[in-house]
Amino acid sequence: xxxxxxxxxxxxxxxxxxxxxxxxxxxxxxxxxxxxxxxxxxxxxxxxxxxxxxxxxxxxxxxxxxxxxxxxxxxxxxxxxxxxxxxxxxxxxxxxxxxxxxxxxxxxxxxxxxxxxxxxxxxxxxxxxxxxxxxxxxxxxxxxxxxxxxxxxxxxxxxxxxxxxxxxxxxxxxxxxxxxxxxxxxxxxxxxxxxxxxxxxxxxxxxxxxxxxxxxxxxxxxxxxxxxxxxxxxxxxxxxxxxxxxxxxxxxxxxxxxxxxx
Numbered sequence: 673x674x675x676x677x678x679x680x681x682x683x684x685x686x687x688x689x690x691x692x693x694x695x696x697x698x699x700x701x702x703x704x705x706x707x708x709x710x711x712x713x714x715x716x717x718x719x720x721x722x723x724x725x726x727x728x729x730x731x732x733x734x735x736x737x738x739x740x741x742x743x744x745x746x747x748x749x750x751x752x753x754x755x756x757x758x759x760x761x762x763x764x765x766x767x768x769x770x771x772x773x774x775x776x777x778x779x780x781x782x783x784x785x786x787x788x789x790x791x792x793x794x795x796x797x798x799x800x801x802x803x804x805x806x807x808x809x810x811x812x813x814x815x816x817x818x819x820x821x822x823x824x825x826x827x828x829x830x831x832x833x834x835x836x837x838x839x840x841x842x843x844x845x846x847x848x849x850x851x852x853x854x855x856x857x858x859x860x861x862x863x864x865x866x867x868x869x870x871x872x873x874x875x876x877x878x879x880x881x882x883x884x885x886x887x888x889x890x891x892x893x894x895x896x897x898x899x900x901x902x903x904x905x906x907x908x909x910x911x912x913x914x915x916x917x918x919x920x921x922x923x924x925x926x927x928x929x930x931x932x933x934x
Contacts, residue, residue: 718831720876722841726790727768731842735874736849738771738794743851747858755779769876772887774911782914788879789917795842796824796891796909797872801851804859804866810848813869817845820893821871823901827891829875836875846870882919888912 720726726734741764745751749758755775761783765771769790785791800806800816807813821843829836836842846869853863877887892908895901 716831716834716836716838718834718878718880719836720790720878722844724876726876731844731874731876732846734769734792734876735794735797735844735870735872736846738773738792738874739799739846739868739870740849740851741771742773742794743853743858746854747856751858753858761785772913774889774909776907776909778910780912780914784916784918787882787917787919790879791877791887793829793875793877793887793889795827795829795873795875795889796893797821797844797870797874799846799868799870801859801866801868803853803864803868807869810867810869813848813867814845814871817869817871823893823895824872825892825894827873827889829873829887829889831877831887832885839873842873842875844870844872844874880915880917882917885915885917886912887915 722731724731729737742751742753745764747754749756750760750763752759752761752763752771752773753775755777759781761770761772761781768788769792770785771792771794773794798817798820800813800820802808802813806816827839829839829842848867848869850865850867852865853860855861855863857863873891875889888911890908890910892906894907895903895905897904
């Protein structure tokens, strides 16, 4: 079973060319408590602006929550970062905002979600944590995460065929956050408590109307020795979610199928 992880562990990234393990890349306007469909950015009507505070949090704070959600889950089939038919869209979800993630490669998932859920999409991004030895201080973690996020290229995102405009504005740096990882966890054999900072691209989609919707996003990590990097590597991602939003009260579980397109 393939386990292609979108979000980067930097020490594994540096080891990947030697080991041949591409899978090592683990890779509104004011504060509000209610967000309705159509209350998005003027340029992107279904997307909440990157400088907004959806449900009382900044994009950076939501990106930290997105990472804490992903890290806390056991690294087994069903995990949202893993390409597997066992993917479960409901795993770890709670509250008014649900998180969506993707593995590397070309993947399509068909999901049913409850009405009234905003969707926070982790496009291409990375994190740097002390538990991985990637920085003991916030400054070190921020610099490491920035270096790898600077290698993200060709990012795009479309909601029901409408491209998210000015995608560069959706690059987000999180505050330093504390997480708890299981043993084993996504990025190592031994978990525990750690601190991290993430950097990359995220989009908050306002609750979609009941019915069928499609979310597509893509991009890549690009490293080249000729451009001053310590290795050559390109990690493309092409993710499509086919969503059915049910016309039923929020809080009920959805379901999802993962269809690998490689």
